[in-house]
Amino acid sequence: MSEHIVSSYDQDLEDLRRAISEMGGVAEKMMTDATEALVRRDTALAQAVITADKRLDTLQREIEERSVLLIARRQPLAIDLRETISGIRVAGDLERIGDLAKNIAKRVVAIGDQTQPQKIVLGVQHMSDLVQEQLKDVLDAYGTRDVSAAHDVWQRDSAIDALYNSLFRELLTYMMEDPRNISFCTHLLFCAKNVERIGDHTTNIAETIEYLVTGETPAGERPKNDASNYATVQPGAA
Amino acid sequence: MSEHIVSSYDQDLEDLRRAISEMGGVAEKMMTDATEALVRRDTALAQAVITADKRLDTLQREIEERSVLLIARRQPLAIDLRETISGIRVAGDLERIGDLAKNIAKRVVAIGDQTQPQKIVLGVQHMSDLVQEQLKDVLDAYGTRDVSAAHDVWQRDSAIDALYNSLFRELLTYMMEDPRNISFCTHLLFCAKNVERIGDHTTNIAETIEYLVTGETPAGERPKNDASNYATVQPGAA
Numbered sequence: 001m002s003e004h005i006v007s008s009y010d011q012d013l014e015d016l017r018r019a020i021s022e023m024g025g026v027a028e029k030m031m032t033d034a035t036e037a038l039v040r041r042d043t044a045l046a047q048a049v050i051t052a053d054k055r056l057d058t059l060q061r062e063i064e065e066r067s068v069l070l071i072a073r074r075q076p077l078a079i080d081l082r083e084t085i086s087g088i089r090v091a092g093d094l095e096r097i098g099d100l101a102k103n104i105a106k107r108v109v110a111i112g113d114q115t116q117p118q119k120i121v122l123g124v125q126h127m128s129d130l131v132q133e134q135l136k137d138v139l140d141a142y143g144t145r146d147v148s149a150a151h152d153v154w155q156r157d158s159a160i161d162a163l164y165n166s167l168f169r170e171l172l173t174y175m176m177e178d179p180r181n182i183s184f185c186t187h188l189l190f191c192a193k194n195v196e197r198i199g200d201h202t203t204n205i206a207e208t209i210e211y212l213v214t215g216e217t218p219a220g221e222r223p224k225n226d227a228s229n230y231a232t233v234q235p236g237a238a
Numbered sequence: 239m240s241e242h243i244v245s246s247y248d249q250d251l252e253d254l255r256r257a258i259s260e261m262g263g264v265a266e267k268m269m270t271d272a273t274e275a276l277v278r279r280d281t282a283l284a285q286a287v288i289t290a291d292k293r294l295d296t297l298q299r300e301i302e303e304r305s306v307l308l309i310a311r312r313q314p315l316a317i318d319l320r321e322t323i324s325g326i327r328v329a330g331d332l333e334r335i336g337d338l339a340k341n342i343a344k345r346v347v348a349i350g351d352q353t354q355p356q357k358i359v360l361g362v363q364h365m366s367d368l369v370q371e372q373l374k375d376v377l378d379a380y381g382t383r384d385v386s387a388a389h390d391v392w393q394r395d396s397a398i399d400a401l402y403n404s405l406f407r408e409l410l411t412y413m414m415e416d417p418r419n420i421s422f423c424t425h426l427l428f429c430a431k432n433v434e435r436i437g438d439h440t441t442n443i444a445e446t447i448e449y450l451v452t453g454e455t456p457a458g459e460r461p462k463n464d465a466s467n468y469a470t471v472q473p474g475a476a
Contacts, residue, residue, distance in 0.1 A: 071310050
């Protein structure tokens with residue numbers, strides 16, 4: 001194989017890495033902005049998040065097509081083949097994270113003019129801060145191929161699920177206390193659910209990193225903690 | 239190219255088609271069963287749906303890896319390359335549909351012993367019936383490469399969004415009428431949201447069919463009708 005072909009193949013992989021890194025940056029910013037828009041009730045910032053999602057969709061399609069062409073043209077084996085498959089998977093998760101951030105932004109537009117105690121929003125903000133940290137850490141781990149850091153992210157997801165569960169109960173309690181809270185708290189419930197699902201996608205990326213480096217996906221069940229799907233709250237129980 | 243290689247390549251594509259068809263069957267059954275479990279409050283059937291999801295996850299990974307190996311080994315071009323990319327995309331959507339059906343099943347387990355008027359559940363059932371029809375039609379269209387049937391599915395999604403919007407308002411109204419409805423109706427809200435998202439994934443599959451056959455994705459924005467993200471209901475407004 002000539003130097004020229006080798007270097008052009010490396011260039012293809014480098015381009016793929018750069019595109020995924022760009023997607024990661026956009027997804028991170030969308031999530032930070034969506035949360036800030038929710039806390040500050042900033043509908044202009046929320047609109048910016050909704051607009052940014054188009055860029056993420058375009059990037060994902062490009063990465064998918066570029067990866068498949070790379071596989072068809074270069075027939076990569078072992079680690080290089082895993083790198084291309086991983087690229088497709090990570091791009092898919094980042095696109096979903098963008099969708100979820102966009103959904104939060106749409107709800108900010110919806111609840112824009114309802115006055116409610118700011119305190120209720122803080123629980124969602126706290127949860128979002130933790131998930132943003134997870135997203136940053138997993139993207140760093142993907143960049144440096146750090147399996148141990150990825151595994152750390154994977155394990156921390158159950159703490160986020162636990163936080164979501166307590167937030168779910170808290171929001172239900174607010175709704176039972178005063179029917180005027182119901183509409184607002186329902187939107188917050190969906191926001192919290194979206195944040196929790198962004199956490200799930202960071203866990204997916206952590207699993208992909210392990211597959212990329214070792215060729216294996218993590219053994220055993222995820223440390224899930226999704227009891228809120230089973231949670232119910234009765235009026236007067238608070 | 240020898241007869242032998244051609245026939246083995248056709249066999250690879252045929253295997254891929256069969257695996258996707260199996261995934262489609264599992265996803266359809268999961269959705270039908272999850273809805274029936276919700277209507278009948280049948281927690282055993284709900285547990286069966288939760289278990290079935292594992293098969294779907296395994297099939298998706300297999301399809302993804304098989305497609306990528308097919309691309310690497312055979313270097314397919316044009317229609318065959320699109321067939322393999324489409325396979326990866328459709329498998330991804332079917333896996334997500336299974337996840338959403340599983341989430342509905344988990345909520346059936348949660349609300350199992352709460353007595354509530356059956357009437358509230360019927361709206362979700364009606365919406366689910368429509369989405370099940372969409373799923374069946376889009377899987378048929380994928381099997382027969384029928385772009386016109388796929389486009390029909392694509393256009394009908396806005397009717398489902400509209401139904402979701404009215405259901406969302408109705409459930410919020412029930413919650414405001416009586417705080418004892420809040421916990422139950424919150425679970426139904428998430429069930430309805432999951433059904434609406436299954437509808438979105440059938441729309442994705444419709445778009446993939448168009449890409450597969452024509453090489454182009456549908457022009458213009460989807461006929462979305464997602465006003466519920468913006469909907470609010472005030473107490474006493476009902």
